[in-house]
Amino acid sequence: MNRLKPFYEITVKLAELLDQDINAKNRETIISQVNLLIEKRGDLLPEVPPPFTEDEKRVGSDIVLLNNKIQQKMNALFIDLKREMKQFKKQKKSNKTYTNPYEKIQTMDGMFLDNKK
Template identity: 40%
Template sequence: MSAFEQVYQLSEQLYQLVLQPLAKDEREERIEKITSLLEKREQLLPKVQPPFTSSEKELFQQILTWNDVITAKFTELKAQIQQDMIQTKKSKKTSQQYVNPYQNVSTSDGMFYDKRK
């Protein structure tokens, strides 16, 4: 199998992987699989050299189409992760305020300083 065909197969696997619905508890595994496939594909890309046959050109167009979808799904995944991080920070802050409600109370409350002499 040529390097071009291997790149095509890896791109197809990536495409199928990102199209599957993603649960929060499966996210780490999915990211690891995606990273593995991307690394394999990245190693094969330098081995793909022109001239290309007409069938390889068609496969290349399919890879480009898949890459657009893959990139869009990566953007969605990044947004989900960012949203989860924000939510985690909020819940952490809320739970900390519940544990120690007087942590952020200013000590100068109720005091008045007269600067006149």
């Protein structure tokens, strides 16, 4: 278990970090902390080559379960972020059309075109 202990501890910290209530105010700090922990985990991964003992296999299965939970939380965070970005773009477009409502109208210098046949 000695080799997997730091990897497991970082995985637990990552899961606890993503279990927090994430809102627009603290999202940026949580994402930066998640990135740091993922980088640390990535650095530790080459230090854990096989073969594994039975105890390490049990810890490894716990890590896999935690990793699945982390992946679901990160997907939910990504979906929320995408939704908020889409809403922001929509609001920006709405504000722009409110300030200049005749921007999209095409005119032909007073010429009337009848589309009926």
